[in-house]
Amino acid sequence: MSSIKITATALAAAITTIFAASCSVAKEPIQIIPAAVITNPEKVELGKMLFFEPRLSKSGFISCNSCHNLSLGGVDALPTSVGHNWQQGPINSPTVLNAEYALAQFWDGRAKDLKEQAGGPIANPKEMGFTHELAVETIKSIPAYQASFASVYHTDNINIDHITDAIAEFEKTLVTPNAPFDQYLLGDKTAINEDTKAGYQLFKNRGCVRCHNGPAVGGTMYMKMGLIKPFHTDNPAQGRMAVTGRESDQFVFKVPTLRNIELTYPYFHDGSVWSLADAVNTMADLQLGQALTETETSQMVAFLNSLTGEQPQIVMPILPPSTSKTPIPVPFSK
Template identity: 60%
Template sequence: MNFKISLIATVLLGISGQAMAAEEPIKPIKPVQSINLGQVELGKKLYFDPRLSKSGFISCNSCHNLSMGGTDNLKTSIGHNWQQGPINAPTVLNSSLNVAQFWDGRAADLKAQAGGPIANPGEMAASHTLAVEVLESIPEYVMEFKKVFGVDKITIDEVTQAIAEFEKTLVTPNSDFDKWLLGDKAALSGEELKGYKLFKKSGCTACHNGEAVGGNSFQKMGLVEAYKTDSKAEGLSAVTGKDADRFKFKVPTLRNVEMTYPYFHDGEAQTLTEAVDVMGRLQLGRKFTDEENGQIVAFLKTLTGDQPSFMMPILPPSTDNTPAPKPFD
């Protein structure tokens, strides 16, 4: 009898959970559906390998640090020779869910993105040729590329493919909010739930929706009121050449937003409180009270999911033939 009741309750909970998730503008993060594990393991090494940079000091993980929400928690990043980057490093977490990559969407997908920083003189400052030359000089890498891709000669194509495949594993399911979406009513506190309702009612979900709570559209920064910034970034117009696209940026994901401070493309908002206030005023023409702001922030913190969990990779050593890093040239 008890068993039956419990079974019925589970079924009902399951149905109402699904129904609820179906109605909400935010969807729970799905586990990774299809992945090439050989590419993932190789890509993980490449992601952590600073030898893909000219200096031998900067890896993908330097600015998209997987111990820190997949970002560097700096306003703008530090590149080769301590150059100051032009824009805030977006998180790599859940980036496979983005409609395109970079704030201005100039890369169609993760594979296209991965080649960018390696060759950017302000970031890793290497070249694709140099990166491949380094990898080709290391027998363990040569063997692993052969095993995984069946190639005798490494090209940047396999390098970026492997990095992208690793990055696809960096989703963060099981946040409290997802548990709530999936039917666990107790997963959110009253304050958090109020925050979510206000987040929806105020119109935040017009842009911050879907699995990634953002990442799926470009929107103008400063819709109701102009955004004042020293940043020279112009957003989508740099890609499309259209004036109408000036200051349109990819809507950032709000998944794990508690960990991905500071906020906005220029990193000028240091706290969630500040970010919520600015978004309310500039995008929605609404001044949230301190209480409302606190509720939304409480809700946003329920979007922190399971962080990537893996063994620290061990990189194969360079050989006598590996081009030496040039940090001070």
């Protein structure tokens, strides 16, 4: 894992970094992403195992990492995901990287946090296609998991809350510090070039930053997709309206993070746009009623590419074998 294990030195360094950042860039609308500070490495390790655990799916084939692939910026890089029985997912998989910084989870914010989110795909018939009951039975049937949950949660009665809590604890470590733009914010004026700086000025001056702000450069609010001009899509997602029931929330989505946006194509909730330049121009047009020159677009893209941080270095977990009590995966029944 890239994440630092907590030691006095590391903690001091992290605090210094955060303090330095808050002093030097207090007036910037974007803040640095600090490295993860792991206070419970055993829980994180357990969560990592579960994140990579295909036996949390009906097929035994799909894990969290299938659609939030940590080799690919925490996404599957597909318009919409492949689910159980090759069903087409309803919406573009958001990145798990820096997801903890969002005010809520899923595009429509229907889960209040990472823990609540983690339970969704396991039981979604179009995603992992399992049930929470079978997921618990599977994990309970494996002695190494029993021992690990006993140690971390002091229980011999594992439930779905333990499972999703551990997954969330792992996901909280999936941050991407030290992007060139972070280094710039921390005072290294040579960390990004002039085009990138110009792009950042445009990003602020044209109004992008009104929605895309904070440490994750997004995730701090909900906003209508198609604010000034409508967004045309075949995707049936209704956004926040599905959660609040309010007509005014139609097509209102959580503003996505722009961190690592270079890696998390295709763009928008329908995954319809593959080029970052196209996405920038579409946003400028539909959300801000503006047209960018070619130079401006390329400066904006340069700025966005400077948000690619250090990716988590994940040692793949070695998962313990099933036992005679483990439910047998059912990949090929519907």
